[in-house]
Every structure is written in C-alpha cells, then in structure tokens.
Amino acid sequence: MVKRLAVFASGNGTNFTALWQAIQDRQLPASIVLLVCDHADAPVLQRAAAVQVPVFCVDFKAYPDKASAETAILTQLRAAQVTAILLAGYMRLIGPTLLAAYPHHIVNLHPALLPHFPGRHSIVDALAAGATTTGVTIHFVDAGIDTGQVIDQRTVAILPTDTYDTLAPRIHAVEHQFYADTLQQLLAQQRI
Structure with a gap:
C-alpha cells in the first residue's frame, strides 16, 4: 500500500525536495500528497509547485487559537x-489536535543529537557550548519540544574553526540523505 504523506515546512524546503526526490529515485511505496506551510512567502512553496504537490498555506493569525488552525x-x-x-x-510545535489525529505518525528531523540542544537554535547552541560533536536526530513527535521517541541519529563533527555558516551546510547535507534513508526504513518496517 502506498503511504500518503504530508510534509510540513516553514522555510527553504531543501528537505522537502530531498524527500520528494528520494521517493521517486528509490521507488518508495509513498507519495507526498500535500505540503503544509505556515509562511505565504516561503521558498518551499515554489519547490512544491515545481513537482505539482498541492499546498495548504495556513496563516495562524487568521484563527482564534492554535486548535482552530490545526x-x-x-x-x-x-x-x-x-x-x-x-x-x-516546520518551526511550530504540533498541538494536541494533530497529535491525537496522527499518534506515532508524525516524524521530525532535528539538527542536533537529542536530548542535547533541543529547540530552534540547536546549531548555534552546540557551537556556544563548545561541543565537539553534534548531528541529526529523527524522532517521533510528542507534546514536548524535541522530546519524542528517537528513531535514529547521525553524528557530525564540529571542527575547531567551525562557525554557523560552515557547520550548518554540513548538517543539512547529512539531513538530506539521512531523512530519506530513515523514511525508507520506516516504510519497510511499516512504522508509519
């Protein structure tokens, strides 16, 4: 059975493209059938249009509360x-409405080795802490901030000369391959 996937993204969308391309190249039993985005000017919208993936752009300010938007x-x-x-x-916490509808079927990609450096500034936080290793974590989403069950992790060395501008691209390169590999595993194991 082909799994029907939605990707939630807020920004550039390089991981959206990497996932879409991996599904095509590897002939995975999945299809990205919807992009959900919370920024009307995000570059990911053009990426979705280029591969004919329908988009739902949600303006959270247009709803009385998060539950209504969800x-x-x-x-x-x-x-x-x-x-x-x-x-x-996707730079928003998933709330109870979506968590209840998709229990253990929401997956997140995080640019750090959780439980270290959760939240939206993980690369900067790792550098500020003087860490020598960071990486990428893929985990199921729960109600916390990057606290869900870890699916898998990959490490990325932090070089003594690293800045955000040198470390972030290396982490993103790992993300693109790793997320696709993990999606393939999850599909094969029927975990999503």
Whole structure:
C-alpha cells in the first residue's frame, strides 16, 4: 500500500525536495500528497509547485487559537487521505489536535543529537557550548519540544574553526540523505 504523506515546512524546503526526490529515485511505496506551510512567502512553496504537490498555506493569525488552525490543517490532511506527517523545517510545535489525529505518525528531523540542544537554535547552541560533536536526530513527535521517541541519529563533527555558516551546510547535507534513508526504513518496517 502506498503511504500518503504530508510534509510540513516553514522555510527553504531543501528537505522537502530531498524527500520528494528520494521517493521517486528509490521507488518508495509513498507519495507526498500535500505540503503544509505556515509562511505565504516561503521558498518551499515554489519547490512544491515545481513537482505539482498541492499546498495548504495556513496563516495562524487568521484563527482564534492554535486548535482552530490545526483543525483547518486536519481538514486538509483528511481530504488528501494523509496517513503520516513528515516535519521538515516546520518551526511550530504540533498541538494536541494533530497529535491525537496522527499518534506515532508524525516524524521530525532535528539538527542536533537529542536530548542535547533541543529547540530552534540547536546549531548555534552546540557551537556556544563548545561541543565537539553534534548531528541529526529523527524522532517521533510528542507534546514536548524535541522530546519524542528517537528513531535514529547521525553524528557530525564540529571542527575547531567551525562557525554557523560552515557547520550548518554540513548538517543539512547529512539531513538530506539521512531523512530519506530513515523514511525508507520506516516504510519497510511499516512504522508509519
């Protein structure tokens, strides 16, 4: 059975593209059927249009609360018959509405070795802490900030001369391959 996936993204969308391309190249039993984005000017929107993936752009300010916005997202997910969600640079916490609808079927990619350096500034935090190793974690999403069950991790060395501008591209390069590999594993194991 082909899994119907939604990707949630807020920014550039390089992981969206890497996932979409891996599904095509590896002939994975999955299809990205919806992109959910929370920024009307995010470059990921053009990436989705280029590969003809439908988009739902949600303006959280247009709703009275987060639950209402997530209910609107859930309506779109159900209409597209989405079976699992992949977060790829989505810079919002997933709330109870979506967590309840997709238990253990929301996956996140985080640019650090959790539980170290959770949150949105993980690369900067790792550098500030003087860490010599960081990496990428893929985990299931729960109600906490990057606290869900770890699926897998990959390490990335922090060089003594590293700055954000030198470390971030190396982490992103690992993300692109690693997320695709993990998606393939999850599909093979029928975990999503």
